Amino acid sequence: MDDPRKDPGTMTENGAPPAPPEAVPGERRKRPRDPNFNTPHRAAPPAPKLEDYEPIIGRPELDELRFLARHLRNKTVKMVNSTAVGGGVAEILNRMVPLLNELEVRTKWEVITGGNDFFEVTKGFHNALHGGEYVVTKEILDIFLMYNEQNRQRMEFAEDIVVIHDPQPAGLIKSKGERGKWIWRCHIDLSNPHPDVWGFLRPMIEQFDATLWSSPSFTRQLPVPQYLFFPCIDPLSEKNKPVDQATVQKVCDDFGIDRSRPILTQISRFDRLKDPVGVIQAYKLAKRYVDCQLVLAGGGASDDPEGAVVLREVMNEAGDDPNIIILNLPPWSALEINALQQASTVVIQKSLKEGFGLTVAEALWKGKPVIASAVGGIPTQVIHKLTGVLVHSVEGCAYQIRYLLTHPEFAEQLGKNGHEHVKENFLMTANVKRYLLLFQILLGVAQPKKLETA
Amino acid sequence: MAAAQAPSAQLRWAGAPFYFNSAAHLTRIGREKATNLGELLAGMKACPDASIFQHTFQTLREHHFIREGFSNDFAHWAFAACNEVGLAERLSVIDVREVTSVVGLRERLVNITSEYLEQNPRARDRAAFEPFYFCASESVVIPTPYVARNLAEFSEALHKVSRHSIYYHFIDARLRLKLNTNDFSLWLENELDLGVVADRINGIDIYTQTLQDVRRAILRIIDKAG
Numbered sequence: 001m002d003d004p005r006k007d008p009g010t011m012t013e014n015g016a017p018p019a020p021p022e023a024v025p026g027e028r029r030k031r032p033r034d035p036n037f038n039t040p041h042r043a044a045p046p047a048p049k050l051e052d053y054e055p056i057i058g059r060p061e062l063d064e065l066r067f068l069a070r071h072l073r074n075k076t077v078k079m080v081n082s083t084a085v086g087g088g089v090a091e092i093l094n095r096m097v098p099l100l101n102e103l104e105v106r107t108k109w110e111v112i113t114g115g116n117d118f119f120e121v122t123k124g125f126h127n128a129l130h131g132g133e134y135v136v137t138k139e140i141l142d143i144f145l146m147y148n149e150q151n152r153q154r155m156e157f158a159e160d161i162v163v164i165h166d167p168q169p170a171g172l173i174k175s176k177g178e179r180g181k182w183i184w185r186c187h188i189d190l191s192n193p194h195p196d197v198w199g200f201l202r203p204m205i206e207q208f209d210a211t212l213w214s215s216p217s218f219t220r221q222l223p224v225p226q227y228l229f230f231p232c233i234d235p236l237s238e239k240n241k242p243v244d245q246a247t248v249q250k251v252c253d254d255f256g257i258d259r260s261r262p263i264l265t266q267i268s269r270f271d272r273l274k275d276p277v278g279v280i281q282a283y284k285l286a287k288r289y290v291d292c293q294l295v296l297a298g299g300g301a302s303d304d305p306e307g308a309v310v311l312r313e314v315m316n317e318a319g320d321d322p323n324i325i326i327l328n329l330p331p332w333s334a335l336e337i338n339a340l341q342q343a344s345t346v347v348i349q350k351s352l353k354e355g356f357g358l359t360v361a362e363a364l365w366k367g368k369p370v371i372a373s374a375v376g377g378i379p380t381q382v383i384h385k386l387t388g389v390l391v392h393s394v395e396g397c398a399y400q401i402r403y404l405l406t407h408p409e410f411a412e413q414l415g416k417n418g419h420e421h422v423k424e425n426f427l428m429t430a431n432v433k434r435y436l437l438l439f440q441i442l443l444g445v446a447q448p449k450k451l452e453t454a
Numbered sequence: 455m456a457a458a459q460a461p462s463a464q465l466r467w468a469g470a471p472f473y474f475n476s477a478a479h480l481t482r483i484g485r486e487k488a489t490n491l492g493e494l495l496a497g498m499k500a501c502p503d504a505s506i507f508q509h510t511f512q513t514l515r516e517h518h519f520i521r522e523g524f525s526n527d528f529a530h531w532a533f534a535a536c537n538e539v540g541l542a543e544r545l546s547v548i549d550v551r552e553v554t555s556v557v558g559l560r561e562r563l564v565n566i567t568s569e570y571l572e573q574n575p576r577a578r579d580r581a582a583f584e585p586f587y588f589c590a591s592e593s594v595v596i597p598t599p600y601v602a603r604n605l606a607e608f609s610e611a612l613h614k615v616s617r618h619s620i621y622y623h624f625i626d627a628r629l630r631l632k633l634n635t636n637d638f639s640l641w642l643e644n645e646l647d648l649g650v651v652a653d654r655i656n657g658i659d660i661y662t663q664t665l666q667d668v669r670r671a672i673l674r675i676i677d678k679a680g
Contacts, residue, residue, distance in 0.1 A: 060614060060615055060618075063598065064618065226483040227483065228480075228482070228483055379584060420518075424517075424519065449477070449594060451629070
């Protein structure tokens with residue numbers, strides 16, 4: 001490979017790296033300082049059937065799913081969210097709805113519609129519920145209520161169970177009648193919400209029969225039952241299915257990654273909250289003691305102006321170190337991400353703030369030792385020194401890199417435990433099982449076992 | 455005339471068959487949370503019985519794959535979030551196999567934590583890295599198709615059932631039975647007259663082995679008995 005320091009494209013007159021050039025579709029660029037890669041579009045494989053999960057979770061687990069579903073046969077369920085494509089919720093529903101139907105729980109998925117003004121409001125709500133600044137006006141609330149009312153008039157709610165995902169369709173609760181049970185699935189962290197936005201939504205949420213949360217730390221005090229429903233990954237998706245070594249090797253070759261040496265990887269969009277600069281600093285500290293390469297792979301720098309700025313900051317921090325490989329990938333790169341995770345010696349998630357952080361579950365599922373910040377939903381996935389290691393600083397991250405690279409048996413045990421942790425708690429099938437059980441309890445089909453206390 | 459010999463273990467038939475069950479669980483998030491050890495103690499005293507059960511028994515199912523570490527959520531939090539290793543060690547000594555009621559279990563947890571805070575008063579109000587959230591479990595029993603009438607059938611079924619079934623019969627059973635034993639041992643002793651086998655199975659250490667290890671250990675004991 002050419003010495004990047006001799007590449008005139010990597011340096012400007014004032015010594016700063018140049019702005020990343022536009023990606024050229026189909027072209028593989030191997031210059032380490034050009035982070036823009038394209039990856040081929042692939043046809044989506046057919047959705048997996050329940051039987052396809054047997055080699056992963058075992059026959060008894062599948063039997064238990066079928067048993068729980070048997071008592072819900074011909075019950076009807078409706079899932080409602082705000083987008084059919086893109087985002088974690090749509091990804092989960094895309095897999096879960098067919099599985100519920102295969103189990104003969106008649107499940108429909110409907111998406112609410114709205115104009116740009118509605119989605120601007122709901123985006124504002126989303127940020128405000130995460131603690132961001134926001135000015136709530138009557139006009140904003142009216143837009144939210146108007147579109148919810150329009151959708152409510154358009155939709156029918158004759159199902160036994162209605163599951164509303166996230167705040168956008170929360171106003172549909174007005175259609176709750178005598179018959180059906182309504183569930184609100186909150187996928188976001190409400191630990192520090194904007195008081196005006198939460199104050200507006202809260203009366204709606206209090207009308208649901210149950211609420212579901214990704215982590216106990218994300219909840220609010222509510223007078224309705226709150227259940228823990230972890231987000232999940234699909235072990236048969238492009239991003240998580242087993243990948244053969246030839247594919248892993250090809251992806252590494254394409255990206256200029258040397259598999260004969262340790263590989264540290266962080267998969268995250270280029271966002272300051274993911275602290276990619278901190279990851280490079282930790283790598284540099286660790287590199288004084290152990291040989292390794294660092295791969296920072298993600299997206300968001302092509303269509304997000306802020307992402308492009310962060311990418312430049314990352315490239316500045318990386319300087320001319322040929323062992324730092326920065327990859328700005330398009331959104332359809334699931335297979336490449338999968339291969340990068342498989343090729344990694346250690347996976348890092350050094351976020352400053354995080355939702356649930358499902359990239360951690362993806363890495364754990366692949367049996368990788370994970371170093372991650374103790375923020376958001378990460379401590380639920382990474383139990384310190386058992387399923388990974390938690391860190392609170394650049395220095396802590398650097399130390400753990402050194403430790404894991406020099407104690408491969410410990411790293412391997414973390415990876416094994418992490419894989420089992422995901423298998424037990426964070427797989428799609430575990431999510432389906434939770435829903436089946438909740439439906440049974442809400443519909444009175446099953447009575448929870450009475451705890452013997454005396 | 456020679457006395458009739460008892461049939462070998464493999465040939466004995468049970469009067470009452472063993473029906474393998476399993477259980478599915480939902481975790482309900484409780485109202486109590488603790489941000490320091492003083493609040494943990496208050497929560498231990500006030501939380502529902504189902505929370506005590508969740509953080510001592512259920513956590514063994516949720517983390518069945520871990521062989522090391524502290525044995526219950528309270529101990530783990532005292533260590534990981536409060537850096538109070540001494541308390542973590544004392545809490546982790548509690549073995550759910552020695553208790554037959556949640557009331558007794560709560561009492562032990564409260565006593566250990568109270569004593570520790572009396573000896574280490576400064577630990578009471580020191581803020582933890584992250585809060586402890588009291589949760590509770592709602593469980594539904596699931597019958598399985600597996601039934602055993604003799605040792606061979608028992609062994610065959612044990613190979614096939616899920617780890618949730620093993621948890622249900624081997625760990626969860628202790629509160630149900632109100633005895634220091636488990637469903638497997640009780641049946642083997644009562645129905646197949648295999649008291650020694652039952653005792654050996656009951657002695658398997660659930661804190662240093664995964665549920666899969668427990669399955670393998672039971673099968674090894676049964677193989678030897680046969």
